Amino acid sequence: MSVSTDFVTFYLGGHYFGINASDVLELNRNLEVTPVPKSAETVRGIMNLRGQLVPAIDMYERLSLERHSEAAESISIILQSDGFLVALLVDDVGEILSLDQETFEPPPSNFSVISRELVLGVHKLSDRLLLILDPKLINQRTEKAKNQLLLS
Amino acid sequence: MDVVKTNISNIGGSIDINSKRGVGTTIRLKIPLTLAIMPALFVRCGSEPYAIPQNSVLEMVRLDLSTDSTGLEDFYGTPVFRLRNQLVPILFLNHQLEVSQDLPADDAILNIAILQSSGIRFGLVVDEVLNMQEVVVKPLGPLLKDVKDFAGATILGNGRVALILDIDGIAIQSGMVAKIQSRPLNAESIQEQSSEEDVAMLSFELEGQSRLAIYLENVERLEMISPKQVQRNGNRNVIQYGKEIMHLLYLDHYIEGAKKGKSSLTEDEVIPVIVHYNNGLPVGLVVSQVHDIIHVSKNLHEANPPQKGLLGCVSLNDQVINVIDLQEILMMRNLQENSKEYPAVIDMDFSQ
Numbered sequence: 020m021s022v023s024t025d026f027v028t029f030y031l032g033g034h035y036f037g038i039n040a041s042d043v044l045e046l047n048r049n050l051e052v053t054p055v056p057k058s059a060e061t062v063r064g065i066m067n068l069r070g071q072l073v074p075a076i077d078m079y080e081r082l083s084l085e086r087h088s089e090a091a092e093s094i095s096i097i098l099q100s101d102g103f104l105v106a107l108l109v110d111d112v113g114e115i116l117s118l119d120q121e122t123f124e125p126p127p128s129n130f131s132v133i134s135r136e137l138v139l140g141v142h143k144l145s146d147r148l149l150l151i152l153d154p155k156l157i158n159q160r161t162e163k164a165k166n167q168l169l170l171s
Numbered sequence: 172m173d174v175v176k177t178n179i180s181n182i183g184g185s186i187d188i189n190s191k192r193g194v195g196t197t198i199r200l201k202i203p204l205t206l207a208i209m210p211a212l213f214v215r216c217g218s219e220p221y222a223i224p225q226n227s228v229l230e231m232v233r234l235d236l237s238t239d240s241t242g243l244e245d246f247y248g249t250p251v252f253r254l255r256n257q258l259v260p261i262l263f264l265n266h267q268l269e270v271s272q273d274l275p276a277d278d279a280i281l282n283i284a285i286l287q288s289s290g291i292r293f294g295l296v297v298d299e300v301l302n303m304q305e306v307v308v309k310p311l312g313p314l315l316k317d318v319k320d321f322a323g324a325t326i327l328g329n330g331r332v333a334l335i336l337d338i339d340g341i342a343i344q345s346g347m348v349a350k351i352q353s354r355p356l357n358a359e360s361i362q363e364q365s366s367e368e369d370v371a372m373l374s375f376e377l378e379g380q381s382r383l384a385i386y387l388e389n390v391e392r393l394e395m396i397s398p399k400q401v402q403r404n405g406n407r408n409v410i411q412y413g414k415e416i417m418h419l420l421y422l423d424h425y426i427e428g429a430k431k432g433k434s435s436l437t438e439d440e441v442i443p444v445i446v447h448y449n450n451g452l453p454v455g456l457v458v459s460q461v462h463d464i465i466h467v468s469k470n471l472h473e474a475n476p477p478q479k480g481l482l483g484c485v486s487l488n489d490q491v492i493n494v495i496d497l498q499e500i501l502m503m504r505n506l507q508e509n510s511k512e513y514p515a516v517i518d519m520d521f522s523q
Contacts, residue, residue: 051330051331051332053219053324053331053332053333053334054219055311055315055318055321055334056268056269056270056318056320057268057269057318057320058314058315058317058318059314059317062314062315064332065311065315065324065332066332067326067330067331067332070326071309072309072310072311072312072324072326072332074311074312074314074315076314101313103312103313103314105314
C-alpha cells in the first residue's frame with residue numbers, strides 16, 4: 020500500500036526541487052522586495068503581501084548554489100514555515116506532481132551539510148531526480164548564526 | 172467578552188479584569204506596541220525611505236559645510252558639530268546601515284535629524300528629509316529580529332515597504348552611547364542652568380523688524396507655503412492644511428514698527444509660516460524669515476510704554492529681541508472680525 024503526496028516543483032539554477040504542497044499557500048509573480056540592510060545574506064528583503072510583511076528568502080544563498088544568470092528570480096512561492104510566512108524566490112515553477120513513497124530515498128551521506136539539513140530526500144522520477152525540501156528549516160536562522168550559537 | 176478575548180490574544184495582547192462588589196470593575200486591555208499607530212518622519216538613505224519615530228526627533232538641522240565656519244569637528248574620534256554652542260555628536264545613517272561608506276564632501280549640505288535616545292542627544296545625517304506620516308508598525312518577524320537597527324516596518328500608501336529605524340538600537344550599536352557617557356561633550360552645569368532659568372523661543376524676522384521671537388511652546392510646526400496655495404475665504408486668506416483650513420495671519424499688520432505689505436511676490440517664492448493651534452484650530456503666522464531656536468532668560472523686559480503686538484523684549488548676545496504677544500494679536504484679529512466696519516487692517520491678497 021502506498022500513500023501519494025502532492026509536491027509543488029520549482030527550478031533553481033538547473034536543479035529541480037519539490038516542496039510539500041500542503042505547506043504552500045500561493046505562488047506570486049513580481050512582488051517588490053525592499054532590501055533590509057545588515058540582514059543575513061539569505062534574506063533578500065521583505066515584501067508586502069496584501070498588507071502582510073513577508074521575508075523573501077534568496078534560495079540561491081540559502082542552498083549555497085552558484086548563480087549562473089544575472090536575471091533576478093521573479094517568482095515567489097509563499098509558504099508557511101514554522102508558523103510564519105516566508106517567500107522563496109525561485110527561477111521558475113513546474114507542475115504539481117503526485118508522488119508515491121516508493122520512489123523516495125533519503126539524501127546520500129556525501130551531501131554538503133547545508134543541503135543535507137534542508138533536503139529531506141530525493142524522489143526518483145523517470146527522467147530526473149526531484150529534491151524535496153523541508154519547509155520548516157527554511158525559516159530558521161542562517162548557518163552562520165547557528166555556528167555562532169554553537170561556539171558560544 | 173469571549174470574542175474580545177480571542178481577538179486580543181490573536182494579536183498578542185491580553186485582558187485583565189479586576190472586579191470588586193460595590194466598588195467597580197477595571198478592565199485593562201494590553202495591546203502590543205507593534206500594532207500601534209505612531210507619527211514618523213520619513214528620510215531617505217541611499218535609494219530607500221526609512222521612518223524615524225517622531226517621539227525621538229527633537230529637531231531638524233541643515234548644515235552647510237561650505238558656509239559654516241567650524242563645520243564638522245572631531246571629538247575623541249566622534250564627529251561632532253556645534254548647535255547653538257553645544258556640541259552634538261553625529262552619526263551617518265548610510266554608515267550605520269552599511270549602505271555606503273561615503274563621507275560628505277567639504278562643501279556638502281548635511282541634513283541632520285537631532286534625536287534623543289538613551290539619555291543622549293545626537294544627530295543622524297540622512298540623504299534627504301521626506302515627509303511626516305502616521306505609520307502602522309508591523310513586526311519584522313523571526314528571520315530579521317537579529318537586525319537591531321530596525322524597530323519594524325510599515326507599508327506605505329503606494330504598497331511599498333519602508334523600514335522603521337530603532338533609534339536606541341542604532342545609538343547603542345554605534346558604540347556612541349558608551350563613548351559619550353564616559354566623556355560628556357558638554358559640561359553638565361551648562362545644561363542644568365539652561366533648563367532652569369531659560370525659556371526656548373523661535374526667532375524670526377519681518378520686513379523692517381529684524382529680530383522677533385515667539386515662545387516655542389506656541390509653535391506647533393513650521394511650514395513653507397507657496398503663494399499659489401493661498402485662497403480667499405471672505406476677507407481672509409486661508410490655505411488647505413492637511414484636512415483642515417488654516418487661516419493666515421499676517422504678523423506685519425499687527426506689530427508696531429513692521430513694514431506693512433511686502434507687495435510683489437512672485438509665483439515661485441515661498442512664504443514661511445509658523446503654525447500655531449488656537450482652540451484646536453490651526454492659525455498660520457506669516458513671517459518673512461524664520462531664524463533659529465534661541466534659549467533666553469525667562470525675565471522679559473517689559474515694553475514701556477506698551478507696544479502694539481509686543482510683550483516685551485529680551486537680550487541675547489547684546490542684541491535686543493522683541494517677543495510678540497500672541498494673545499493680543501489673536502484678539503486684535505478677532506475684534507477686527509466682529510466689527511461691522513471695514514477693517515482698518517486689510518489682509519493682503521497675493522493673487523493680485
